[in-house]
Amino acid sequence: MGKILILAAYAVYTAFWIRFFSHLLVWWRAARRSIESVSVAAPSSVKAYILTVMDVVFFGRLLMVNPALWLGEWIFHFSFFLVVLRHLRFFLNPVPPCIWWVQTPGLIAGYILPVSLVYILIVRLLFGRERYASPANVFLLGLVLVISSVGVAMQLLFKPNLVEVKLFVLGILSFMPAATPESVLFAVHFCLVLILIPFLPTHIFFAPFVMMEARKREQALRLVMHEK
């Protein structure tokens, strides 16, 4: 079982980077081929950069169109970010001080994460105003909900041996696999994360660039038919 998990981890890790570079290659080829046929150039401005940061960090555009969903999405993404930071203690040795600082916020975020996901699913699936739910999105949200719930169960009820967990993870990273922790919940948690990685949505990589261009375009709209 341990060997299968380790092999699966390497396969997923490899697949992730192949997918990433495959996307990069497609984009690079399009970028080389496309004549940048934009007659109205979108100038960069400090305001555009500030607004982009607000969009990326605080989901400003979503707040404008759907505050109810924004609340759930922002809490979910921020919690997810803190949880990932908290988990870095298993991947780094020695653990940097900043990762130690984030342990308590990360722990709290771990409890909030599944709640925020349930809230998002309720807003998206049960509120009559929502007309569309992508099956891929619902699958991802459901998967993260199960992963985070298993994580909470491990924290509260069936704690695995964290030393074993860290040795296992570091073993994979250093290509010197160690024994799998003897925890069924950990194995489930780990397997589900391996399933999640190939399904990570591409918008994570692309959205910040598109948000930046959107803000620049908004600034430039006034220049299309109005002189300065």
Next chain:
Amino acid sequence: MKSKRSFTEELLSQQLLEIGACTQCGECLKHCPVQDVTGNPSVSPPEKIRMFREFIRATDGLKSRLFGSGDVDRKLLDNFTRAVYECTTCGACGQSCPVGIFTQRLWPVLRKEMVKRGLGPIGVQANMPKAIMDSGNPYDKSPTERYHPWFPGHVKIAERSEIAYYAGCTGAYEAQPMVRGDVLVLDAIGAPFTMLPPEEEVCCGFPLFITGQHDQLKDLVTGLVKGYEARGVKLLVCSCPCCVNIMTRDWPLFYGEPLPFKIRHITQYVSDAIRDGRLRLIKELREAVIYHDPCYLTRGVGVIEEPRTVLRSIPGLTLLEFEHHGLNSRCCGSGGAARKIFHENAIAIGRLTIDEAVAKKADRLILSCPACYAKVNEAMQGHKNQIRITDIMELVSTIIEGDR
């Protein structure tokens, strides 16, 4: 269906990022006019992007790189083609997009890809290139009828002038009170203006551009630009938002260099004239009017305030607003050449505009787009709610005529 042609051929690198950036959240569906009347998510923006991602994967994905291009599901291609042509390209989805995808420019590019594959355009849209080639306009009407039925007899057109007026095909053939109003107002301002002869004032290219049929665009644009240049034009005035949009955003690209003249929407030119005192609106109009923003004028080129400035300059007039106005305006149903194929959608969307105008207790619905003018008038036929529909310059021209 196997294809060696990449589905990214027509996309700008930024548009490829946009396709990857869609979170499939579905927020845009609440703002989509086609969704309002069809309630069919399979033709929605996120579904179009999802399908197009599958096409890109089939021709550009790792598997296709290693083992050759895979099959693209023909049914999916047909579904996508229908969805992308049923769209009015109003861009409301992009305006409400939490990521900020510029859909008003993305959909026409995806249509172009379908044209390159022989799948688009659909229906009578495919007749437009020949009609434009034969008669100079997508309606296949005679050039001799382009100005004659509506042009005011007393207005003189200069042979040469720094100011030119482009009537546009839809205005000239389908919304004649509108272009007649334009000319009357231009005449009242007093500055001499020129126009191309009717056989030379051909299609601006927008109907071809928006349906993805780009082959004739360079020739059309070059002919028009040279025509105005030969008349010494420094400022080209036009009232059609679609024409204005392609003139400012795309004509320089098809022409190959910056245009030798500026482009102005007529409301910009008239609001300047009112501000400078060259046009005085003295006659009172005690009415509550509601102004509908054309999608390609607001989200397309950012002309939002000037029409309101013109309307507020009319003494006694009360200006009402739609719930969604300015950058967030709702499509009237006539956009994207979809009205030619999906007539029922266009009529139903147009009736939503009429219903809101009536609900707001407006005396008159003011439009400033010939396509909106033609379609919303058509939508009102046989509809339970009725309202007087007037183009903005048609209204201003009646105020001016009253002054005389």
